[in-house]
Amino acid sequence: MSKLPHIGTTIFTVMSQMATECNAINLSQGFPNFPVDKQLTDIVARLATQNVHQYAPMSGYPPLLEKISNLTQQSYQRVVNPKEDILITAGATEGIFATIQALVNANEEVIILDPSYDCYEAPILLCNAKPIRISLNDDYTPNWEKINEVANEKTKLIITNNPHNPTGKTWTESDFIQLEKLADSFPNLIVLSDEVYEYITFEQPHISIHHRPKLWNRSITVSSFGKSFHITGWKIGYVIAPEHLMKEIKKVHQFLVFSVNSISQIAISEYLDIVDVYSLGNFYQQKRDFFRNLLKETKLQLLPCEGTYFQVASYAGISNEDDLTFTKRLVTEFGVAAIPISIFYANEKDAKCIRFCFAKDDSTLIEAAERLMKL
Ligand code: PMP
Numbered sequence: 001m002s003k004l005p006h007i008g009t010t011i012f013t014v015m016s017q018m019a020t021e022c023n024a025i026n027l028s029q030g031f032p033n034f035p036v037d038k039q040l041t042d043i044v045a046r047l048a049t050q051n052v053h054q055y056a057p058m059s060g061y062p063p064l065l066e067k068i069s070n071l072t073q074q075s076y077q078r079v080v081n082p083k084e085d086i087l088i089t090a091g092a093t094e095g096i097f098a099t100i101q102a103l104v105n106a107n108e109e110v111i112i113l114d115p116s117y118d119c120y121e122a123p124i125l126l127c128n129a130k131p132i133r134i135s136l137n138d139d140y141t142p143n144w145e146k147i148n149e150v151a152n153e154k155t156k157l158i159i160t161n162n163p164h165n166p167t168g169k170t171w172t173e174s175d176f177i178q179l180e181k182l183a184d185s186f187p188n189l190i191v192l193s194d195e196v197y198e199y200i201t202f203e204q205p206h207i208s209i210h211h212r213p214k215l216w217n218r219s220i221t222v223s224s225f226g227k228s229f230h231i232t233g234w235k236i237g238y239v240i241a242p243e244h245l246m247k248e249i250k251k252v253h254q255f256l257v258f259s260v261n262s263i264s265q266i267a268i269s270e271y272l273d274i275v276d277v278y279s280l281g282n283f284y285q286q287k288r289d290f291f292r293n294l295l296k297e298t299k300l301q302l303l304p305c306e307g308t309y310f311q312v313a314s315y316a317g318i319s320n321e322d323d324l325t326f327t328k329r330l331v332t333e334f335g336v337a338a339i340p341i342s343i344f345y346a347n348e349k350d351a352k353c354i355r356f357c358f359a360k361d362d363s364t365l366i367e368a369a370e371r372l373m374k375l
C-alpha cells in the first residue's frame, strides 16, 4: 500500500513537461533562463581541476559555514555559531524534509498556510503527523484568527513562507507580532521559516525570523543559493537553527545525504566574497516591472507582487474554466506554460488565478506577452 496515496507528480514537473511537449514558453516552474554570473562559472572551472572532489564535512565546508554566519550578521544583525547552528543542505527542499523528519512526532500537528509550496506536506505525512492547512485571507495575509483557533497543545510546528510562493506576498511587522503571541501561548511550538526568496523583495525590505530574537530559540530558517545566485540546478541551500534543534536535524541529514556536493560548496564560499546579494531585489524588481507593463496590454488582471520572482494573474475576465483546465489550454493553444494556483490549496479553491515566473530574459517575456495578448 502506498505510504502517500494522494501525493502525485508535482505540478512543476507536469507543467515543464507539457511546455516541452508543446514547444511553449515555460513560465511555470520557477527557474531563471539567463546565464549564471561568469565570475561563478570561472570559479567552478578553476576548481574542477583541483583536489576538491571528495566528501565535504557532514555539516558543510567550514569556510562556507563561516561566510554564511557573516552574511547572516550583515543582513540581519544576528550572530550565529557557524559550527553548531548552520547546516548546508541539498537545496531548501532537503532542509525542510530533514527538519520535519527530525522534529515532528506521530500524531502531532503542523500548521501550513495555503496556498502553500508543495514540499511541506509529504514529510509531515511520513511522520504520521497531521498537516493542518489554513487558507490565507483573500489578500494573502495570514488569517491569525483562524490560526489561533486551530493551534493547540499538539501543534508542533507552524511553517511560514516569506516572501511567499506562489503569491509574492511578504509579511509585515504585525504578522511577526501575531506569531510571537502564538508562540507565547504554546511554549513547545516551533517555527519553520521558509525564506528562500529573502533577497528578492521590492518596495519593502525583507523582515526575517532572524530579526525576531524572541523566536530564535525555537525557529529554523531555510535559505536557498539556487534562488539567490540563479543556480536552481545546483540544489544547495542551508538551514539555521539553535543548537538543541540543529543537533536533531543533523541526525537526519547525515543519513539522508550525509553531506552536500563539495565543489559547489567551495565555489559558493569563494563567490560570497565578490557577489553583492543585495542587488538581487533591484534586479528582479526591474524584471517584475517590465513584465507587468507588458501584461497591461492583455485581459489578465495582475495581483500585487511584493517579492519572489512570481507574478499571479486573474483570468476571471477571460474564462470561466477552472484553473487547471485554463492552464492546460494556455499551454496547448497559446504556447505559454503557467502554474494553476488551486494546486497549492488542500481544498482546491478555484480563485481563477495562475502564476507566471518572470525570471526570464527580456525577449522571452516579450514573446510570452505577445502570445498572452491573443487571449
Ligand atoms: N521553498 C520555496 C517556497 C520554494 O519556492 C522552493 C523552490 N525553489 C523551495 C523551497 C525549494 O528550494 P530548493 O530548490 O533550494 O530546494
Ligand code: GLN
Residues within 6 Å of the ligand: 010, 012, 013, 028, 029, 030, 031, 165
Ligand atoms: N520552487 C520552484 C517553483 O515554485 C519549483 C521547484 C521544483 O520544481 N521543485 O516553481
